[in-house]
Amino acid sequence: MTLKSRWVGLVTILALFAMAPTLFAQVTVTIIPDNNPGDIQTNHNVQAAVPNTKNAGVLVVGSLLATAPLATTTLFLTYPGPITSTPSAVAGAFSAGSGLGTNSAGVPTSVTNAGGAGTFNCTTGGIKPSSSTGINPLFLCGGNMNGIPSADPIRVVNAAGVFAGVSAVLLNTSANRLEIPLPSSGASSNSSSGSFRVVGVRLDGAVLTGAQTVTATLNTSDNGYILGSPNSGTVIASLNAGISGISVGLAPGNSNIGGNINNPASGTATIFTNGTVARAQGAFILTEGCASCWRTATQESNSGAPVDNSSQIRLTFNNIPAGVTLSLALSTGSSSNNASLYAIVSPSTVTSASNTAIIDFQTSPDTIASGTSTSKIETLEVDYTVVTPLSTSAAISTAATVSVTATMFPIGTGFDVSSGNAGTGLPTETGGYPQFNEADVGPVTIVNIVPANTTLLIPFAFVGGAYDTGIAIANTTADPFTLGGGGATPKGGTIVFNFFPNNATGNGAGAPFSLTTSSTATFTGLSSDGTLAPGATMSTLLSQILAAAGHPGGFLGYIFISCNFVDAHGAVTISDFKTYSLTSNVLVMPPPATTPRPSRTVESLDF
Numbered sequence: 001m002t003l004k005s006r007w008v009g010l011v012t013i014l015a016l017f018a019m020a021p022t023l024f025a026q027v028t029v030t031i032i033p034d035n036n037p038g039d040i041q042t043n044h045n046v047q048a049a050v051p052n053t054k055n056a057g058v059l060v061v062g063s064l065l066a067t068a069p070l071a072t073t074t075l076f077l078t079y080p081g082p083i084t085s086t087p088s089a090v091a092g093a094f095s096a097g098s099g100l101g102t103n104s105a106g107v108p109t110s111v112t113n114a115g116g117a118g119t120f121n122c123t124t125g126g127i128k129p130s131s132s133t134g135i136n137p138l139f140l141c142g143g144n145m146n147g148i149p150s151a152d153p154i155r156v157v158n159a160a161g162v163f164a165g166v167s168a169v170l171l172n173t174s175a176n177r178l179e180i181p182l183p184s185s186g187a188s189s190n191s192s193s194g195s196f197r198v199v200g201v202r203l204d205g206a207v208l209t210g211a212q213t214v215t216a217t218l219n220t221s222d223n224g225y226i227l228g229s230p231n232s233g234t235v236i237a238s239l240n241a242g243i244s245g246i247s248v249g250l251a252p253g254n255s256n257i258g259g260n261i262n263n264p265a266s267g268t269a270t271i272f273t274n275g276t277v278a279r280a281q282g283a284f285i286l287t288e289g290c291a292s293c294w295r296t297a298t299q300e301s302n303s304g305a306p307v308d309n310s311s312q313i314r315l316t317f318n319n320i321p322a323g324v325t326l327s328l329a330l331s332t333g334s335s336s337n338n339a340s341l342y343a344i345v346s347p348s349t350v351t352s353a354s355n356t357a358i359i360d361f362q363t364s365p366d367t368i369a370s371g372t373s374t375s376k377i378e379t380l381e382v383d384y385t386v387v388t389p390l391s392t393s394a395a396i397s398t399a400a401t402v403s404v405t406a407t408m409f410p411i412g413t414g415f416d417v418s419s420g421n422a423g424t425g426l427p428t429e430t431g432g433y434p435q436f437n438e439a440d441v442g443p444v445t446i447v448n449i450v451p452a453n454t455t456l457l458i459p460f461a462f463v464g465g466a467y468d469t470g471i472a473i474a475n476t477t478a479d480p481f482t483l484g485g486g487g488a489t490p491k492g493g494t495i496v497f498n499f500f501p502n503n504a505t506g507n508g509a510g511a512p513f514s515l516t517t518s519s520t521a522t523f524t525g526l527s528s529d530g531t532l533a534p535g536a537t538m539s540t541l542l543s544q545i546l547a548a549a550g551h552p553g554g555f556l557g558y559i560f561i562s563c564n565f566v567d568a569h570g571a572v573t574i575s576d577f578k579t580y581s582l583t584s585n586v587l588v589m590p591p592p593a594t595t596p597r598p599s600r601t602v603e604s605l606d607f
Contacts, residue, residue, distance in 0.1 A: 028228035032059040038290035041239035044414025045434035046205035048235040052299035057199035070185040071223035078177040085202040087154040087169040088147035149433040152303040154200040161194020212236040241289040242408035251333030251381035274452035274491040296371035308432030313359040314409035323394030331381040340373040403443035408436040454568035456561040464554040466576040469542040473570040478535030490534035493564030501557035515549035
């Protein structure tokens with residue numbers, strides 16, 4: 001061995017001896033966070049751990065490197081945004097000599113009151129010296145010493161080995177971090193590894209975007225604890241809209257509203273301005289924004305005990321006319337994706353005076369359904385029915401629409417913003433867990449209020465030479481059945497004729513035109529103002545209508561007739577008034593407002 005080699009070896013040995021107290025007298029601290037796969041961006045109380053999993057949180061692992069004494073060290077777990085839950089109260093005395101974290105001036109950042117004893121769970125992290133004790137009293141989370149939410153506060157669980165005595169967790173509100181005292185072994189040498197979990201952390205998702213991580217640091221590496229790897233990790237994989245969409249439709253597996261074959265298919269309800277409900281039922285669907293966005297109150301917890309609220313949905317129904325009531329029900333369809341979904345809606349009816357309802361995700365009382373799935377994106381169908389008969393004073397005289405919007409609920413800030421001041425700005429259980437920013441999706445039209453009308457079709461009408469077409473239209477809203485017996489609501493109205501002629505040569509389409517009956521365009525059976533009264537029948541020749549429309553002469557084509565009242569019926573007769581006459585009923589179409597023509601592969605003309 002050369003002299004140079006001997007010197008290098010000696011220097012190396014001396015260096016190792018010099019480093020021995022720090023190199024070997026250590027416990028390496030690492031963290032392994034559980035990962036919330038997806039949560040709601042407007043949620044002020046996002047779980048920073050796997051939802052619906054007892055004691056999910058951040059696993060802190062201490063791995064023994066060598067037997068040696070340990071001195072108290074503070075583990076910092078720093079989160080990317082405001083923490084909106086608080087730890088359980090910590091009992092005991094912490095003072096300037098406790099070994100908890102210190103600031104740049106050497107002053108402890110985690111201390112109790114000036115007396116040096118008591119229970120507490122928060123620190124401001126920027127404590128200044130006072131004349132009597134060298135430290136100021138701790139800022140105590142608004143006087144709440146018990147941890148919030150009360151069913152699932154921030155806490156240490158499953159502490160074992162070198163960490164068997166770990167129980168204190170302090171919330172540093174200014175640094176968005178938890179401060180956890182790691183124990184001293186005193187004069188004895190520690191010979192154990194160990195671990196514990198930090199559970200119950202919630203973050204203000206409303207000020208965050210994307211994936212979120214937690215990072216571990218130590219206030220010092222001189223006390224026998226050193227930071228290992230991994231020392232950070234993802235706690236929330238993504239933040240999403242709680243409701244990805246709202247639309248007219250049915251839950252997967254349903255072909256009819258509520259899955260009932262006696263109900264109509266998907267569509268909106270329709271009310272005529274005369275009070276007749278042409279279509280009483282409709283349905284819309286809400287689609288979950290992420291697989292674990294909708295949760296029961298128990299699924300919102302990592303303790304196994306339910307927190308205050310489930311992740312609810314508030315429905316707001318806009319422009320419901322006075323005198324109109326909508327009855328609500330929920331359906332989950334028959335898809336396997338919705339097999340775990342269960343919810344209730346309250347109240348079950350809405351009106352103009354009380355136009356909101358709350359959907360609450362719950363565990364079904366008569367099945368083993370979990371309430372919601374946290375692994376599948378679910379779709380909830382909301383069925384509604386216009387309660388009939390309408391009030392006689394229902395405000396439906398003009399055309400309008402009723403719409404609905406939806407937002408996650410309950411709405412709140414997640415923080416103390418008590419009236420009269422800005423509040424403490426600290427987490428609060430007032431309003432419960434979780435709370436959301438309002439973020440309505442929609443609106444979606446669910447009820448159309450349309451002018452009362454009947455659409456009639458004359459497929460073939462002719463005027464030419466000796467031939468003319470006689471047209472008769474009856475307003476049958478006067479009937480012997482009465483409203484209580486299912487009869488019509490008597491109401492008159494004008495009549496609109498829309499003409500679609502062939503061109504002058506008889507080949508190809510000509511220019512359409514129209515006529516609306518009025519005081520200046522009236523025919524036999526009409527009142528002087530051009531309306532057809534309930535119980536009356538209009539009868540005239542097509543040639544007379546054409547003249548009134550400014551198109552005298554011949555006609556070959558078809559005619560749509562829109563009667564501004566329901567229950568119109570008619571007949572047509574083509575005749576030369578001598579030897580030839582052909583009579584047929586006028587065809588009655590389903591109201592296009594409720595049964596759009598493009599939605600029908602075969603058009604029904606016998607409504």
